[in-house]
Amino acid sequence: MFEGVFTGLATALMPFNLLMVVVGCFAGTFIGMLPGLGPISAVALMIPITYTLDPSSGIILMAGVYYGAVFGGSTSSILINAPGCASTLVTTFDGYPLAQKNQAGKALALAAYSSFCGGTVGAIILIFAAPALASVSLSFQSSDYFALMILGLTSVAAFSGKGQVIKAMMMTVFGLMIATVGNDVITGAPRYTFGQMDLVDGISFLLLAMATFALAEVMMTIMRGKMYSTSETMKPVALSSMKLSLDEVKEVAPTVARSSVFGFIVGVLPGAGATIASFLAYGLERNLAPERLRKMFGKGALRGLAAPEAANNAASTGSFVPLLTLGIPGSGTTAIMLGALIAYGIQPGPRLYVDHPDVFWSVIISMYFGNLVLLVLNLPLIPYISRLLAIPPQILNPLIIFFSIIGVYLVSFNTFDIQMMVFITLMAVGLKMLNFPMAPMLLGFILGGMLEKNLSRALVVSDGSFDFLWNRPLTFSIMCITLIILLLPWMLNLGKRLGTRLLSAAD
Amino acid sequence: MNLTKDRFGGLLFLLLSVTYGYYAADIPLLPGDRFEPFHAQTLPYWLSGLGIIFSVLLISLKSEPPSQNEVISRSNLVLMLGLMAFTFAFSVALPWLGFPITTSIFLASSYWLLGERRIKMLLFASVPFALVFWLLLTQVLDVYIAPARFIFW
Numbered sequence: 316m317f318e319g320v321f322t323g324l325a326t327a328l329m330p331f332n333l334l335m336v337v338v339g340c341f342a343g344t345f346i347g348m349l350p351g352l353g354p355i356s357a358v359a360l361m362i363p364i365t366y367t368l369d370p371s372s373g374i375i376l377m378a379g380v381y382y383g384a385v386f387g388g389s390t391s392s393i394l395i396n397a398p399g400c401a402s403t404l405v406t407t408f409d410g411y412p413l414a415q416k417n418q419a420g421k422a423l424a425l426a427a428y429s430s431f432c433g434g435t436v437g438a439i440i441l442i443f444a445a446p447a448l449a450s451v452s453l454s455f456q457s458s459d460y461f462a463l464m465i466l467g468l469t470s471v472a473a474f475s476g477k478g479q480v481i482k483a484m485m486m487t488v489f490g491l492m493i494a495t496v497g498n499d500v501i502t503g504a505p506r507y508t509f510g511q512m513d514l515v516d517g518i519s520f521l522l523l524a525m526a527t528f529a530l531a532e533v534m535m536t537i538m539r540g541k542m543y544s545t546s547e548t549m550k551p552v553a554l555s556s557m558k559l560s561l562d563e564v565k566e567v568a569p570t571v572a573r574s575s576v577f578g579f580i581v582g583v584l585p586g587a588g589a590t591i592a593s594f595l596a597y598g599l600e601r602n603l604a605p606e607r608l609r610k611m612f613g614k615g616a617l618r619g620l621a622a623p624e625a626a627n628n629a630a631s632t633g634s635f636v637p638l639l640t641l642g643i644p645g646s647g648t649t650a651i652m653l654g655a656l657i658a659y660g661i662q663p664g665p666r667l668y669v670d671h672p673d674v675f676w677s678v679i680i681s682m683y684f685g686n687l688v689l690l691v692l693n694l695p696l697i698p699y700i701s702r703l704l705a706i707p708p709q710i711l712n713p714l715i716i717f718f719s720i721i722g723v724y725l726v727s728f729n730t731f732d733i734q735m736m737v738f739i740t741l742m743a744v745g746l747k748m749l750n751f752p753m754a755p756m757l758l759g760f761i762l763g764g765m766l767e768k769n770l771s772r773a774l775v776v777s778d779g780s781f782d783f784l785w786n787r788p789l790t791f792s793i794m795c796i797t798l799i800i801l802l803l804p805w806m807l808n809l810g811k812r813l814g815t816r817l818l819s820a821a822d
Numbered sequence: 823m824n825l826t827k828d829r830f831g832g833l834l835f836l837l838l839s840v841t842y843g844y845y846a847a848d849i850p851l852l853p854g855d856r857f858e859p860f861h862a863q864t865l866p867y868w869l870s871g872l873g874i875i876f877s878v879l880l881i882s883l884k885s886e887p888p889s890q891n892e893v894i895s896r897s898n899l900v901l902m903l904g905l906m907a908f909t910f911a912f913s914v915a916l917p918w919l920g921f922p923i924t925t926s927i928f929l930a931s932s933y934w935l936l937g938e939r940r941i942k943m944l945l946f947a948s949v950p951f952a953l954v955f956w957l958l959l960t961q962v963l964d965v966y967i968a969p970a971r972f973i974f975w
Contacts, residue, residue: 367963481883482828485835485876492842492869499849504862506849507842537905537936538898710947713905713932717925720909724916725965733913737906744902748894749831771860779859 323676339379347387354384363722402589409619424557433625434686436575437632449668457772462793467643490759520654526739578626582633589627596626647754832880843870920970925952
């Protein structure tokens with residue numbers, strides 16, 4: 316393992332890769348600050364640039380952008396009460412009240428320190444957890460992979476929130492349907508191409524990611540009319556001192572430690588991600604806080620700010636575990652990274668650890684550097700970076716649209732792709748207006764090809780019988796976990812209803 | 823039964839799944855594929871079936887009240903559709919007018935559509951940007967961008 320760590324360290328310490336971390340963190344912070352554009356959009360916007368780089372540098376850049384975007388989201392949450400992404404929504408609960416109390420500098424510093432600690436704890440656990448899981452998963456067969464992919468797809472849907480489970484499942488199926496467009500990976504038969512030569516290779520992952528996240532998000536911002544109100548509301552409050560007293564550090568230290576470990580564990584679960592981790596950590600800290608401090612939650616409590624920040628960063632790190640070891644993305648952002656890795660010709664999964672140790676370890680090591688860069692460089696520069704928010708939205712939005720379409724065009728040099736983007740963006744906007752989540756669709760699309768290949772192999776081996784699902788203990792266990800995860804929201808709901816009925820009957 | 827957003831989405835998805843399943847029959851199979859446990863039509867048929875099941879579930883189950891009511895004004899919808907039309911026009915004009923001219927027109931018209939009326943701003947944020955970006959791509963990054971077709975007329 317240490318040999319791998321040194322390989323990763325050597326790759327991550329190369330001047331160009333260090334530059335990529337810095338550039339990624341800055342670009343991510345800026346994009347993440349823009350309300351509506353979160354880590355998924357930020358990483359999607361970077362993909363065309365990474366295609367010109369070698370795999371390690373490309374993934375390092377994307378990891379930097381990921382962290383930067385989460386940090387940028389926290390900054391806009393604290394300064395202008397506009398979370399850049401869902402995972403920093405909880406940060407507004409106590410971050411913005413602190414800023415209104417003229418403690419914006421302190422809030423930003425606390426968010427950065429908590430994020431740094433969360434990321435550091437996450438990176439340390441990842442160093443030990445990822446290789447252990449990777450070595451176990453080397454014994455996986457097609458049926459296990461098929462079961463794992465079903466687990467990944469199901470859990471993304473199961474964690475998508477009340478009333479959204481069926482919609483998320485539908486979007487997963489929709490993503491799988493889109494993945495079948497083009498020549499069949501096994502027989503080469505054309506599927507759903509309708510005689511169009513441009514569809515023979517299928518729909519590009521980059522096109523789909525850009526259209527459904529970057530372009531669709533900008534269009535939704537314009538449709539919601541936020542771009543006009545932003546110029547008034549986006550005036551950041553003045554920054555004050557960024558120093559924390561010793562008592563304050565003592566107060567938040569246990570919170571940060573707890574939330575970091577908790578966030579990492581939640582992040583490892585496929586589909587759970589940083590948003591759920593931040594909400595759960597906030598709830599946990601509020602319940603653990605003494606009565607005196609509990610009243611402060613929502614009014615500018617330091618613990619209330621530190622908990623979600625540490626948890627969302629640790630969860631971001633944790634979501635790399637299933638990606639790097641099993642090839643199954645733990646979140647929408649890591650789903651995009653998975654697509655980028657596949658485009659490089661690298662198949663994430665247990666073999667990544669063996670075949671490309673430089674990529675595997677340099678990503679892990681660069682995560683730590685990314686956190687360091689955010690703390691040392693980005694935090695002092697926040698007052699200057701936040702001035703970029705002053706670019707008028709009527710200028711900024713067309714530029715984002717331009718970068719999205721030109722990013723796709725520069726990969727294929729085919730204008731049909733831009734027309735396809737327009738079509739998919741309109742479809743995505745329609746689906747967003749009907750409250751359909753987009754991440755499950757992208758995940759379904761990315762995993763579609765692999766799922767079909769593994770299912771085909773498993774069925775051929777078992778001579779067309781589905782007994783591979785229960786004959787192999789590992790496959791059976793994964794399928795059982797899938798079933799539990801799928802039924803969990805309904806079971807919890809049922810339990811709640813029963814409890815309420817029993818209580819009312821007792822009254 | 824009211825036609826809520828969820829039910830409308832469910833109906834659309836039902837239509838999509840049925841159409842998807844219908845066209846699955848058009849996928850050509852290799853000789854003997856029909857006797858294989860898995861072929862090019864297998865997954866599309868399963869996905870179509872799953873899509874139909876989920877759509878029917880969404881249509882028939884009691885829908886949750888939306889967490890936030892989005893109010894989309896007509897003017898904002900027109901803005902969005904206008905930008906999409908400009909993007910489409912960009913893709914059509916790009917091979918004919920070339921990168922710098924198409925990009926300049928696309929950016930200037932998009933700024934104007936979104937409310938920018940200062941002529942200086944419209945020009946400075948589009949023409950120099952397009953030229954610098956084009957030079958960066960072609961001269962620095964050595965990316966080949968096809969010249970405009972009208973040059974060869």
